[in-house]
Amino acid sequence: xxxxxxxxxxxxxxxxxxxxxxxxxxxxxxxxxxxxxxxxxxxxxxxxxxxxxxxxxxxxxxxxxxxxxxxxxxxxxxxxxxxxxxxxxxxxxxxxxxxxxxxxxxxxxxxxxxxxxxxxxxxxxxxx
Numbered sequence: 367x368x369x370x371x372x373x374x375x376x377x378x379x380x381x382x383x384x385x386x387x388x389x390x391x392x393x394x395x396x397x398x399x400x401x402x403x404x405x406x407x408x409x410x411x412x413x414x415x416x417x418x419x420x421x422x423x424x425x426x427x428x429x430x431x432x433x434x435x436x437x438x439x440x441x442x443x444x445x446x447x448x449x450x451x452x453x454x455x456x457x458x459x460x461x462x463x464x465x466x467x468x469x470x471x472x473x474x475x476x477x478x479x480x481x482x483x484x485x486x487x488x489x490x491x492x493x494x
Contacts, residue, residue, distance in 0.1 A: 460477055469490050
């Protein structure tokens, strides 16, 4: 009896497996129009990604840092606001407090708090 059940299961399952495999491999090739649309979508996505990468590189190269500090006496408001934690109001106070003979005058003149100063200290300089 068990042999018959196994034989019957094989007889039924083998054709079902072949039909399933056949359904998976009988997919039609995409039409030329579908290929064009997919290529256009992939190209547009690649173009957007390339722009984002280029902007990131540009931002990294122009961002003030220890190797490229901002001069407190000549920096524009945009350059000052690019410093970490520096907002427009803080940049305006720095500009209004010019000229500076050292970076520490930001603290001595009470233009920035100690916390604000610590965030930007490595990215600023005063050229004489």
